[in-house]
Amino acid sequence: MRVKMCGMQTLAAARAAEAAGADYIGFIFAQGSRRYAAPETAHEIAREMQRVKKVGVFVDAPMAEVNRIADAVGLDYVQLHGHETAEMARMAERPVIKAYRYGDDFDAEAANVYPAEIILVDSYVKGAAGGTGLAFHWQEAAREIARVTKPVLIAGGITAANVREAVETFHPFGIDVSGGLEEDGVKSKAKITAFMEAVCALR
Ligand SMILES: O=C(O)c1ccccc1NCC(=O)[C@H](O)[C@H](O)COP(=O)(O)O
Numbered sequence: 172m173r174v175k176m177c178g179m180q181t182l183a184a185a186r187a188a189e190a191a192g193a194d195y196i197g198f199i200f201a202q203g204s205r206r207y208a209a210p211e212t213a214h215e216i217a218r219e220m221q222r223v224k225k226v227g228v229f230v231d232a233p234m235a236e237v238n239r240i241a242d243a244v245g246l247d248y249v250q251l252h253g254h255e256t257a258e259m260a261r262m263a264e265r266p267v268i269k270a271y272r273y274g275d276d277f278d279a280e281a282a283n284v285y286p287a288e289i290i291l292v293d294s295y296v297k298g299a300a301g302g303t304g305l306a307f308h309w310q311e312a313a314r315e316i317a318r319v320t321k322p323v324l325i326a327g328g329i330t331a332a333n334v335r336e337a338v339e340t341f342h343p344f345g346i347d348v349s350g351g352l353e354e355d356g357v358k359s360k361a362k363i364t365a366f367m368e369a370v371c372a373l374r
Pocket residue numbers: 177178197199201204205206207228230252293300301302303304305326327328329347348349350351
């Protein structure tokens with residue numbers, strides 16, 4: 172079970188995520204997010220990482236900008252978290268993680284033919300692209316999400332307290348977490364460690 176820890180803004184948080192055993196860390200390049208990371212900052216953090224894969228999160232950004240930032244930062248994946256078309260995804264120069272919001276644009280058939288390596292299913296909250304800290308209706312969604320034939324990351328409101336239920340409900344490729352690692356809106360080393368302990372207890 173893979174773990175993606177998203178919304179990294181400091182070297183300390185990224186080091187804690189890597190040391191705890193995260194498989195992916197994410198940087199938010201969506202202007203307006205409180206978790207926005209400037210590409211220069213993300214690059215400084217990324218170059219210190221040894222093993223963890225670096226993901227850049229974009230919302231309806233021009234693909235030229237996505238590719239430019241991916242090069243500048245040294246990203247391993249780009250996460251398209253808006254309403255990007257398949258044509259846009261084909262222009263990506265990195266493997267794509269395509270995010271859908273359950274209750275908005277999620278559609279298993281569309282996800283299966285979208286040119287992405289990994290599908291991420293997040294919560295839908297009107298007016299927010301992601302990082303809401305809210306879970307969607309897992310029991311209702313499970314059968315539909317099971318029809319996705321690609322690796323699936325489940326996101327939205329996951330914490331150390333409910334990650335077992337998420338895994339037992341979806342049996343996903345992996346879990347994506349951001350707010351569940353924060354204390355007063357800032358990534359917490361203690362919460363990062365506690366989250367991975369909860370995941371390791373499932374393995
Ligand atoms: O985190 C953000 O601020 C954000 C803003 C705009 C688009 C995407 C964003 N986050 C993407 C992620 O992959 C988050 O980890 C995911 O939405 C789950 O967040 P949370 O519910 O806080 O665990």
